Amino acid sequence: METYYLRSFGCQMNEHDAERIRAVLEDHGLTSVESPEDAGVIVYNTCTVRESANERFAGHMGSVSRIKRTDPERLVIITGCLPQAEQQALFAAYPFVDAAIGPQNLDRLAEILVDGALRPQGFFDDRDVFSGDLAARRLRSFQAWVQVMSGCTNFCAYCIVPFVRGPERSRASSAVIAEVGALVADGVREVTLLGQNVNAYGADLTGSQAQGDFADLLREIGAVEGLRRVRFMTSHPRDLSDRLIAAIAEIRSVCEHVHLPASLALTPSSLRCAADTPLRPSWSAFLHCVRQSRTSVSQQI
Numbered sequence: 001m002e003t004y005y006l007r008s009f010g011c012q013m014n015e016h017d018a019e020r021i022r023a024v025l026e027d028h029g030l031t032s033v034e035s036p037e038d039a040g041v042i043v044y045n046t047c048t049v050r051e052s053a054n055e056r057f058a059g060h061m062g063s064v065s066r067i068k069r070t071d072p073e074r075l076v077i078i079t080g081c082l083p084q085a086e087q088q089a090l091f092a093a094y095p096f097v098d099a100a101i102g103p104q105n106l107d108r109l110a111e112i113l114v115d116g117a118l119r120p121q122g123f124f125d126d127r128d129v130f131s132g133d134l135a136a137r138r139l140r141s142f143q144a145w146v147q148v149m150s151g152c153t154n155f156c157a158y159c160i161v162p163f164v165r166g167p168e169r170s171r172a173s174s175a176v177i178a179e180v181g182a183l184v185a186d187g188v189r190e191v192t193l194l195g196q197n198v199n200a201y202g203a204d205l206t207g208s209q210a211q212g213d214f215a216d217l218l219r220e221i222g223a224v225e226g227l228r229r230v231r232f233m234t235s236h237p238r239d240l241s242d243r244l245i246a247a248i249a250e251i252r253s254v255c256e257h258v259h260l261p262a263s264l265a266l267t268p269s270s271l272r273c274a275a276d277t278p279l280r281p282s283w284s285a286f287l288h289c290v291r292q293s294r295t296s297v298s299q300q301i
Contacts, residue, residue, distance in 0.1 A: 004030040005039035009057055010047025012233060013194050014080060016145035017106060018045050019136040021079060024109045026137055036060075036067060041075045041113070046082035049160060054082065061094055068096040077101065077112060081164040087124050100124075103150070103165055106131045126166045133175065144188045148176050148217065149195035154236060161196050168197060168204050173211040173220060180224050190229035193221070198232045199239030214239075215247040222251035233259035 004025045008018035021043060022032070036042045042064060046057050064076055077099045083090050084102030091097055098119040099112045105123035112121055132147030151166040152159075180191055195201065201214035211217075214232075221230055230253045237260065248254050 002030060003033045003039045004041040004043060005033055005036040006043045006045065007036075007060065008045035008080075009054075010045075010049065010080070012145060012192065013147070013150075013196070014045055014047055016136075016147055016194055017080065017103065017131050019138055019145065020106055020131050020134040021045060021109060022137040023135040024106075024113070027135070028110070028113045036064060039074070041077065042067070043077045043079060046078060046080035048081040048085045048164060057082065065094070065096050075099070075112075077109070079103075079106065079109070081160075083122070084124055084164040085160060087122060091120050091122070103131065104129055107134060128169055130169070130171050132171060132179070141187050143190045143192070144183045146176060146179055146183070146191045146193050147171065147195065148193045148198055148214075148232075149201050152196040152236075153200075154197065154238070165196055168200050170201050170203075170205055170211075173202075173217055176217065177220055177224070180221055180227065184224055184226045189227065190231070191221070191227065193217075193230065193232040196234060197236045197239060199235045199241075199244060203239070213241070213243065215241065215243040218244070218247045218251055218254060222247075222253050227253055230254045231257060235260050 006018060006022055006025065008014050008021075025041065025043070026032070030041060033039050044057055044060065044064075046054070048054055068074060068076060076097050078090060078094075078097055079101045081103060083100035084104075086093070087100075090100050099121040100123070101108055101112070102124045104127045105125060107129060108123040115121075130147055130150060136144075138144055149168060149170045151168045152161045153168045155162050176193075183191060199214050201217055202210070202212055205211055218230065218232075221227070230251070235258060240258070248256075248258070
């Protein structure tokens with residue numbers, strides 16, 4: 001078990017989580033290899049939101065099954081949204097898997113590496129734990145992913161995210177700012193703020209925990225000396241407030257880019273976007289509102 005192979009599928013948050021998984025593995029003395037055939041520990045970080053990612057993962061499992069039959073002592077670990085969605089059914093579908101970990105339980109990976117003999121193991125609790133609080137092994141020196149929140153509470157008719165990532169939970173702004181400051185000191189010049197619905201940042205915090213909204217957080221991050229570019233994703237129009245649009249327009253380091261799900265362009269009559277939650281009057285009116293404040297802004301769908 002001196003080597004590991006890590007393959008991650010899906011969204012930018014999975015790329016973020018893969019950096020944390022990589023750090024845990026390397027902190028336990030494992031060295032990365034390019035092929036699962038050469039690895040003592042095989043980890044797949046999965047996605048169940050994007051069908052193409054799910055299909056690619058399933059395609060890899062045939063090879064992993066063969067590797068495991070050849071050498072049963074190898075450790076096969078599945079992380080991410082797929083095990084959270086399927087839980088014990090994952091072990092039934094892939095009986096050679098030794099451990100499965102949902103997104104809110106990545107900190108349990110270290111336990112599996114220590115107690116590898118206790119198989120199979122599954123960790124699927126909906127916990128108030130952020131993968132962003134774990135150490136990371138970044139692949140790019142100048143750019144970093146920063147988790148500001150996790151989960152979603154919109155329960156759109158087409159989306160599984162609230163069921164696999166849990167409800168909206170915001171990290172403390174002090175933790176986010178401290179992470180950004182440390183990254184800049186390490187040479188990072190661009191950060192991408194991540195969450196399933198970053199625009200809702202802070203809405204779940206009340207009383208003494210209340211720390212402002214996403215516009216306030218953007219302004220704090222924009223004030224970090226040495227940081228040149230700030231991006232964020234993904235956004236929901238319901239929470240993209242006028243205050244946030246103003247922040248995008250006024251903060252020089254925030255890039256002229258808004259990432260929105262294409263499905264939100266559909267009318268509420270053809271698709272229930274968010275239960276009991278009105279959207280802005282129209283998609284075109286929403287974009288016009290953003291571009292009035294910053295004419296160079298682009299949208300990605």
